[in-house]
Amino acid sequence: xxxxxxxxxxIPHIVHQLWKxxxxxxxxxxxxxxxxxxxxxxxYRLWTDAAIDDYVRRRHADFHATFRAFERPIMRxxxxxxxxxxxxGGLYCDLDYEFLRPFDYSGAEIVLSLERAVRFGDDADMIxxxxxxxxxxxDFWRDVLRELSTRQPRIRTYDDVGGATGPGLLTHIFFxxxxxYSGIKLTDPPVLxxxxxxxxxxxxxxxxxxxxxGFHHGWGSWRERTTWTYLSRKLAKWFGRGPSRxxxxxxxxxxxxxxxxxxx
Numbered sequence: 001x002x003x004x005x006x007x008x009x010x011i012p013h014i015v016h017q018l019w020k021x022x023x024x025x026x027x028x029x030x031x032x033x034x035x036x037x038x039x040x041x042x043x044y045r046l047w048t049d050a051a052i053d054d055y056v057r058r059r060h061a062d063f064h065a066t067f068r069a070f071e072r073p074i075m076r077x078x079x080x081x082x083x084x085x086x087x088x089g090g091l092y093c094d095l096d097y098e099f100l101r102p103f104d105y106s107g108a109e110i111v112l113s114l115e116r117a118v119r120f121g122d123d124a125d126m127i128x129x130x131x132x133x134x135x136x137x138x139d140f141w142r143d144v145l146r147e148l149s150t151r152q153p154r155i156r157t158y159d160d161v162g163g164a165t166g167p168g169l170l171t172h173i174f175f176x177x178x179x180x181y182s183g184i185k186l187t188d189p190p191v192l193x194x195x196x197x198x199x200x201x202x203x204x205x206x207x208x209x210x211x212x213x214g215f216h217h218g219w220g221s222w223r224e225r226t227t228w229t230y231l232s233r234k235l236a237k238w239f240g241r242g243p244s245r246x247x248x249x250x251x252x253x254x255x256x257x258x259x260x261x262x263x264x
Contacts, residue, residue, distance in 0.1 A: 014090030086141035109183030113192035
């Protein structure tokens with residue numbers, strides 16, 4: 001399903017976002033406006049569930065059955081953004097991702113963000129998948145899609161999604177083959193993935209530092225909040241047994257995957 005690499009090395013001025021239909025919920029309108037405001041002149045494409053399925057069926061017919069067979073809609077949302085980065089290029093960000101200022105994409109074929117980083121106090125490095133920018137046809141996306149084509153991911157609970165099709169997948173592929181790639185700008189957590197903003201004062205802090213260009217609100221509408229898996233994770237976090245986090249002065253997020261309602 002993955003064609004040979006194209007010759008384009010610049011990131012096209014196209015913004016991609018995903019939603020189940022064309023009626024984006026009001027709670028995300030401000031974040032969407034921020035993306036468009038700080039990407040003046042960029043083409044904006046909102047991909048609906050119907051358009052996503054049609055695109056994969058037409059452009060990746062050999063992968064369509066696998067794509068439709070994913071156990072959870074969020075897995076299709078994950079994988080489709082990788083298809084877009086490979087086929088079309090541009091910027092992808094979740095609907096609840098807010099930009100604070102223009103980001104300079106020049107000189108990079110891919111921009112990826114660490115949402116966790118060992119040197120910022122986390123247990124392991126983790127690449128976010130809620131904000132991605134790329135020139136089309138990069139070998140990194142070829143390897144991601146090849147992995148999905150040859151080893152169809154299986155999950156037992158929603159908590160497995162991050163490793164199957166989300167940040168865990170990107171992190172595995174990147175660090176397994178990073179010496180083979182060129183043109184990738186990997187940003188530290190404070191740049192595009194600071195910790196969640198819990199109030200106006202924290203948002204103002206990020207705005208004034210000049211270091212942070214955007215952040216993920218992480219509203220998590222795709223999560224299955226009534227399951228024991230979700231509740232047990234929240235209890236562990238509340239009682240201090242959750243994943244290690246970076247200190248406030250060197251923030252890193254702890255979200256996994258796109259925070260949006262699922263594709264149907």
